[in-house]
Amino acid sequence: MTTTGTTPARDTGRQGPPAPPSPGAGRRPQTPENAARLLRAGPLARMLRPVRTHLIVCAVLSAAGAAAGFAPYVAIAEIARAALAAPDATGLAGTVWGWVGIGAAGACARLVLVFASSRLGHYADAELLHHIRVRVIRHLGALPLGWFRAAGSGEVKKALTDDLEDMHQLIAHALGEMVGAATAIAVGLGYLAFVDWRMALVTAGVLVAMVICYRTAMRSMSVHMTRLIAAAGRISAATVEYADGITVVKAFGTGGRVLDRFAEAVREHTAAMRAWVNETRYSSAASRLLSCEMAVLAAVMAVGVPLIGAGELAAADLLPFLVIGIGLPTSITPAIQGGQGLRQGRMAASHIDALLARRALPEPVRPRRPEGHRIEFDRVSFSYDGVTDALSDITAVCEPGTVTALVGPSGAGKSTLASLLPRFYDVTGGAIRIGGADVRDIPAQTLLSSMSLVFQDVALLRDTVAENIRVGRPGADDEDVRRAAMAAQIHEVIERLPQGYETVLGADGGGLSGGERQRLTIARAILSGAPVVVLDEATAALDPDSETAVQQALSKLVAGKTVLVIAHRLHTISGAGRILVLDGGRLAEAGTHDDLIARDGLYARMWRAQRNGDDA
């Protein structure tokens, strides 16, 4: 008997509480790491506020549906009680038909109410998820770009897919299921108590014992799940390692080590599963036993029959416990499932809440427009963690129409300094000015549209080649797109693609090589025509042919602009108007190539080291 508003999508058809789940089967597991991050009731209520009325009505309908679902069973029990209690059948017909009517009406009402509750739950779900999606997307638009570079794509994917799926379970299913199941148990026990409170206590005792056994079985779930997930992770890592390195494995016969790791992970997984099963075998078996009809039947008969024998209970009064009481354990399953859905939903809500609470980039109170494109770094300091400075006291100027190169050993702070210009992060000391205006006073849109950023990790959209270039200046016509592609030395490559400029690229750039993808982004930057250009290691990973093509494309891009370029290979920037040498987050030297060679400091040492390396 299912007396709750359990919807078909979530009704697993299981009798009794679920057995310990296996990793990867169904929902994401509860682990100690995420257990602490359940959103508290207050913030959760605030998040659900846009659909609060819907959810209340949904819960009321679900409760009413669950209560109405009892009517047929109560009717059967009452008809049987009346038949057993009546000395003859005279006058019984009226009672029977009355209860038949009540039972039928209850069954119909249950169908309608549960259906309405489910529809309303899904409607509220669609409304709220739309609302949350819009909020998250708007908020993402205001977050500093540095956040996306550090942890962004994983976080965004989790918030907009996994977390929303869990929120869906919470809103559309878990709340209704829990309310329905709780009502079913309360109404069922209430009716049984009305018939005979002592027998109702016996029935309730079986339910309580079942819940205790279930909780005992689940108590160590988080510990075992963590162990199982770790082992499953090692299995999949070893599998991927084997598949990815199959060439090396075959060529050098090193499959033994990889296969050993795989076998060890499988052994650990089996051991973890065995430990869990062993530890919970009694409590799990007991909860399963208590959740079946036979448990209530046995308890009811064991207490009821002696009471009847002693004349303390009418035989007819035992019937409701046999008809309704034995079905109550199965009502606990949706309550448990609903509880799991609720926890999962609260975790997801907590993650979304944390994302929405991330500090957005403050927009200027009194916005300023840059006058010209002279870049000034004025005693700039920056720290990622608020403790250690990645940059300290950097003062430098980049004049319009010149190229300024940033060089220095790995970790010196070159990328960090470049990323402060488009406000991927805000300085923690000093100021950066473009055209006399502090970048923090320039509206984000104006700031970003005033610069072209070309990074080593090329980002292409899943769109046509033409649209990928047009990102630089939305609305540019096809001719402008072509001209930009020609200037970036990529036009001929595009023409050779199956559908030319209309070829759709994947996020990985489809069939384009690294250098070709880079030239595509340079075409994008050329099309944008932005007066400030920031190049980060733009040619570092290219072969000589590609590098020559990219360098030619870059020379078109940077002509007449204020250019800040990061380079490891010093020969690519030896002609730069000014070279800033960073070391340990400080400006160690500055000048032209000749100045710095004459100075015989860090730059000169790096130059000689690279020349010797090239000659070797």
Ligand SMILES: Nc1ncnc2c1ncn2[C@@H]1O[C@H](COP(=O)(O)OP(=O)(O)OP(=O)(O)O)[C@@H](O)[C@H]1O
């Ligand atoms: N997102 C980040 N969070 C915390 N610390 C960071 C982050 N990015 C860089 N750092 C640290 O800041 C310092 C400067 O790093 P940065 O990447 O700017 O150096 P770099 O000169 O560009 O190095 P490379 O030439 O190797 O790219 C380093 O100590 C680095 O570990």
